[in-house]
Amino acid sequence: FLGAGGGNDIQWCFSQVKGAVDDDVAEADIISTVEFNHSGELLATGDKGGRVVIFQQEQENKTQSHSRGEYNVYSTFQSHEPEFDYLKSLEIEEKINKIRWLPQKNAAQFLLSTNDKTIKLWKISERDKRPEGYNLKEEDGRYRDPTTVTTLRVPVFRPMDLMVEASPRRIFANAHTYHINSISINSDYETYLSADDLRINLWHLEITDRSFNIVDIKPANMEELTEVITAAEFHPNSCNTFVYSSSKGTIRLCDMRASALCDRHSKLFEEPEDPSNRSFFSEIISSISDVKFSHSGRYMMTRDYLSVKIWDLNMENRPVETYQVHEYLRSKLCSLYENDCIFDKFECCWNGSDRQNCNFLPSPLCSIVMTGSYNNFFRMFDRNTKRDITLEASRENNKPRTVLKPRKVCASGKRKKDEISVDSLDFNKKILHTAWHPKENIIAVATTNNLYIFQDKMN
Amino acid sequence: MLGRGLKRKLSDYEENMAGLSSAFDSSRSLPYLLRRQLVLNMCLTKLQTYKMLVEPNLHRSVLIANTVRQIQEEMRQEGTQQPIGVCPGITPGSHSYAGMESSVISLQLPSGISQQESNCCDLGSVEDPIENSLLIVSDDDMSSAISSILKDLDFVEDISPPTCLVPAGDDQPKFPESTSLKLEDDRQDLKGAECVFGSFEISNSTSYLKDLAIDDIFEDIDTSMYDSDFCCPPLMPRPPSLAAEEPLKTFPSCNSSSASNIQICRTDLSELDHIMEILVGS
Numbered sequence: 001f002l003g004a005g006g007g008n009d010i011q012w013c014f015s016q017v018k019g020a021v022d023d024d025v026a027e028a029d030i031i032s033t034v035e036f037n038h039s040g041e042l043l044a045t046g047d048k049g050g051r052v053v054i055f056q057q058e059q060e061n062k063t064q065s066h067s068r069g070e071y072n073v074y075s076t077f078q079s080h081e082p083e084f085d086y087l088k089s090l091e092i093e094e095k096i097n098k099i100r101w102l103p104q105k106n107a108a109q110f111l112l113s114t115n116d117k118t119i120k121l122w123k124i125s126e127r128d129k130r131p132e133g134y135n136l137k138e139e140d141g142r143y144r145d146p147t148t149v150t151t152l153r154v155p156v157f158r159p160m161d162l163m164v165e166a167s168p169r170r171i172f173a174n175a176h177t178y179h180i181n182s183i184s185i186n187s188d189y190e191t192y193l194s195a196d197d198l199r200i201n202l203w204h205l206e207i208t209d210r211s212f213n214i215v216d217i218k219p220a221n222m223e224e225l226t227e228v229i230t231a232a233e234f235h236p237n238s239c240n241t242f243v244y245s246s247s248k249g250t251i252r253l254c255d256m257r258a259s260a261l262c263d264r265h266s267k268l269f270e271e272p273e274d275p276s277n278r279s280f281f282s283e284i285i286s287s288i289s290d291v292k293f294s295h296s297g298r299y300m301m302t303r304d305y306l307s308v309k310i311w312d313l314n315m316e317n318r319p320v321e322t323y324q325v326h327e328y329l330r331s332k333l334c335s336l337y338e339n340d341c342i343f344d345k346f347e348c349c350w351n352g353s354d355r356q357n358c359n360f361l362p363s364p365l366c367s368i369v370m371t372g373s374y375n376n377f378f379r380m381f382d383r384n385t386k387r388d389i390t391l392e393a394s395r396e397n398n399k400p401r402t403v404l405k406p407r408k409v410c411a412s413g414k415r416k417k418d419e420i421s422v423d424s425l426d427f428n429k430k431i432l433h434t435a436w437h438p439k440e441n442i443i444a445v446a447t448t449n450n451l452y453i454f455q456d457k458m459n
Numbered sequence: 460m461l462g463r464g465l466k467r468k469l470s471d472y473e474e475n476m477a478g479l480s481s482a483f484d485s486s487r488s489l490p491y492l493l494r495r496q497l498v499l500n501m502c503l504t505k506l507q508t509y510k511m512l513v514e515p516n517l518h519r520s521v522l523i524a525n526t527v528r529q530i531q532e533e534m535r536q537e538g539t540q541q542p543i544g545v546c547p548g549i550t551p552g553s554h555s556y557a558g559m560e561s562s563v564i565s566l567q568l569p570s571g572i573s574q575q576e577s578n579c580c581d582l583g584s585v586e587d588p589i590e591n592s593l594l595i596v597s598d599d600d601m602s603s604a605i606s607s608i609l610k611d612l613d614f615v616e617d618i619s620p621p622t623c624l625v626p627a628g629d630d631q632p633k634f635p636e637s638t639s640l641k642l643e644d645d646r647q648d649l650k651g652a653e654c655v656f657g658s659f660e661i662s663n664s665t666s667y668l669k670d671l672a673i674d675d676i677f678e679d680i681d682t683s684m685y686d687s688d689f690c691c692p693p694l695m696p697r698p699p700s701l702a703a704e705e706p707l708k709t710f711p712s713c714n715s716s717s718a719s720n721i722q723i724c725r726t727d728l729s730e731l732d733h734i735m736e737i738l739v740g741s
Contacts, residue, residue: 090514178517197517223606226525228518247522280498280530284522334483334494338501343519 010368010441011403011457012391016070018055019450021395031446033433037101037109040352040437043071043444044111045451046096050080052113052166054124055451068442071453075124077166080115092117098183100192102205110169112192116179119194121170121205129157175201175211182232188239195232195244198225202256214262215244215254230288230345236297241266243293245302249286251311269311271318281333281342289345294366295353301369303348306330308371308381323381323388326373328411328422341427346372352438372431375420376447377407393431393445393452403457478739495530502527506608515608524605531602 020029028049035044043055056074083092093116102110108125133155136144178196185192193214194201200215215232219225228247235241240256252265273282285305293300299320302309306327309319325346329336336342351368372378373390381388390407410419433446441456480501483494502523509515509523 222609225521225609226528228521230518247518280495280526283525283529287518287522332484334480334498334501337498338480340519343522 012443012454013401013403013457014398014452015400015442015455016453017395017398017450018053018071018073018453025449029449031433031449031451032095032097033099034435034444034446034451035099035101035111036435036437036444037111038103038438040439040442042074042101042109043435043453044099044101045446046079046099046113047449048093048095050078050082050094050096050115052077052079052096052099052111052122054164068440068455068458075164075166077122079113079120079122079168080118083117097180100183100185102185103189112183112185114180114183114194117173117176119172119180119183119203120168121172122166123169124164124166127163127165128159128161130160131155132158170205170208172203172208172211175203181230184233184242186234186239187237191239193232193234193242195229197228200229200232200242200244200262212260214256214260216261216263231291233291233293233300236293236295238297243291243300245288245291247287248283249288249304251288251291251300251302253313267313267316269316269319271309277330279333281337284337284342285333290347292348292350294350296366299366301348301350303346303371305342305344305346308348308369310369310383321383323369323379325371325379326409328409332422336427339427341374341430344430345432346430347433349434349436351436352440370434370436370443372434372445374427374430375425376429376431377409378431378434378445391454393447393450393454395450401457404454482738495533499527499530502530506605510608520608524609527605 019031020026028047028051030048031045032048033044033046036042037044041057043057045053045055047053052075053073054075055071057071058069060069079096080094082094084090085092095115096113097116098112098114100112102112104110108123111122111124113120113122132139133153135149135152135155136146138144172194176194176196176199178198180194180196182195183192184195190206191202191204194203194211195215198216198218199213201211202214203211215229217227217229226248230245230247232242232244235243241253242256243251243253245251249270251269253267253269254262255266256262258264258266273286288302288304290303291300298313300311300313302311302319303325306329307325308323310321310323312320333342348369348371350366351370353366367383368380369383370378370380376393377390378393379388379390390409391404392407408416408419409425410416410421412422415421429447431445431447435444437443443454445452445454479497483489483497505523506520506527509520
């Protein structure tokens with residue numbers, strides 16, 4: 001997996017980078033979410049300024065068979081605006097926390113985008129024709145004097161320059177007291193859930209004035225609060241099943257058929273603490289920042305501060321696999337606590353589900369997991385070979401078709417050439433959001449304000 | 460607090476904190492209790508900062524509050540196991556806590572004093588009553604600090620009517636405010652000896668406190684913003700007048716030995732500087 005060859009190993013090459021070149025990052029440009037749609041043709045990003053930018057993959061160029069289509073801007077729109085809650089004197093941030101695509105049913109594309117309080121369903125549609133030849137209207141829209149009309153004609157559609165329009169079709173508001181951290185579309189494609197720190201609500205995509213509360217962990221007395229919800233997701237196949245993770249490192253699986261309010265979990269996934277690793281920060285670093293089901297739904301992956309864990313849904317008492325993302329940070333926890341980096345919420349993702357990933361060996365569909373780290377590093381773990389790789393998203397590596405060089409962090413002792421020592425890591429350069437194309441070996445990696453696209457070097 | 464009203468620069472504070480946390484991370488020889496104290500102080504500082512925000516982050520607040528509770532529980536268990544109160548590995552007069560002095564944030568909580576008083580009386584036979592009184596964890600103090608933050612979050616965030624009428628973000632109601640001001644005055648009277656008495660910072664590795672010349676160390680910490688903070692009126696166990704008298708009762712030996720304490724302070728300062736240098740790696 002280190003790019004040295006072998007039929008299964010993926011060799012990642014730089015493909016594109018989007019975003020401003022300056023070192024001075026505009027706050028509004030900070031990327032806050034990245035998501036491919038179901039076909040992989042579209043790639044959406046949300047930012048702190050409340051904007052959504054959608055990139056579209058160009059149709060593959062038949063003559064250039066060595067590379068897949070590039071992603072270019074398809075649509076940009078302002079999804080959320082900053083709001084002021086007058087009742088509580090609070091400003092509601094417009095930052096887009098999550099984007100989730102609906103599967104495509106007709107010519108238009110639909111996505112859900114959410115900030116801290118409000119979820120919106122956006123319709124993105126193309127217009128490449130327009131009607132011309134009205135009888136009563138001029139081409140510029142002015143009305144004709146009817147007395148001047150001497151003949152009648154049938155208006156016809158004529159081609160025009162492609163216009164991509166985004167319009168908000170539904171606004172799901174006023175259902176969350178606390179900050180929304182997750183949205184997840186159900187496999188029935190009719191309902192979806194939204195989760196905040198203490199509650200999870202179930203919505204129907206057509207109905208905006210009502211939602212069902214399905215999880216509520218708010219204690220009667222807030223002083224007794226010790227745990228919050230950090231992420232939630234529907235099972236990819238069972239429309240009655242969902243999971244939610246907590247700040248204490250637990251995952252609860254709930255069945256909506258059991259009761260209207262799913263306060264009692266069906267399963268509780270929790271790994272007992274390793275006493276040798278105990279520290280004052282044990283609980284903080286156990287807080288789960290992301291949970292993702294595998295495509296089959298048999299496994300789920302969780303990300304906490306230092307590791308990625310794979311859980312078998314049939315085994316609650318410990319994960320089946322654990323991968324250390326940046327174990328060298330364990331001895332730096334106090335400093336990371338002091339500068340608040342310990343609260344960074346890293347996401348994780350599975351590779352695409354298509355079997356193209358592995359040519360020679362039969363393998364589980366979801367065999368590689370990816371997550372971000374600091375210094376603009378990101379990590380991949382191959383579950384089959386147990387090998388891992390660290391790569392960097394940086395403009396210095398921006399030669400297309402050149403294989404990315406693996407990076408290595410030197411935890412202690414003598415630093416070898418090309419290694420970087422822990423103390424030299426830039427903790428302001430963090431990769432929190434990554435996404436993997438659902439069908440191909442193309443990945444999108446977001447640094448603070450840039451979006452990098454890498455792809456497999458095709459032979 | 461006995462500051463002279465000079466504001467400590469945030470950047471200085473941050474530098475000191477950064478120095479201390481790297482000391483924590485890099486030095487294995489830092490005693491456990493010192494590290495715990497450092498973490499506790501950082502937690503309390505963060506909670507304090509969040510309290511001043513219009514909308515604190517619930518996730519972070521809960522995590523930090525849990526860390527404080529965990530340390531509190533540990534201290535409580537140590538307190539019950541070792542009534543004498545001298546923590547293992549710590550000898551009075553040891554200087555390894557010098558680094559703590561710049562990170563101590565004192566937060567007033569009048570309600571905890573009663574507990575300190577009752578515990579102190581049991582330790583009358585111990586050499587250093589000041590140290591031991593400060594060894595006692597005032598659970599109520601920490602609990603009420605966490606409570607007040609979480610309660611504020613509730614009021615700020617949720618539509619349901621709050622059980623405690625503490626307006627979020629406003630100044631504290633007059634009742635506890637007058638109490639804490641009164642405490643401040645009393646403390647000024649006792650300043651030679653008990654140092655950071657009566658404030659919220661919990662220290663059971665405390666010999667450094669008596670070693671320091673308080674005026675010098677704390678002169679640039681502006682604690683005026685902490686003075687009327689962290690109160691929880693429903694939890695007030697006693698009327699304010701009694702609470703104000705507690706300081707006098709709690710440290711009967713303070714006044715008489717204040718002179719000798721100051722003497723100890725001065726001689727240890729140079730050693731203190733030395734330790735500080737090591738810790739911040741200058």
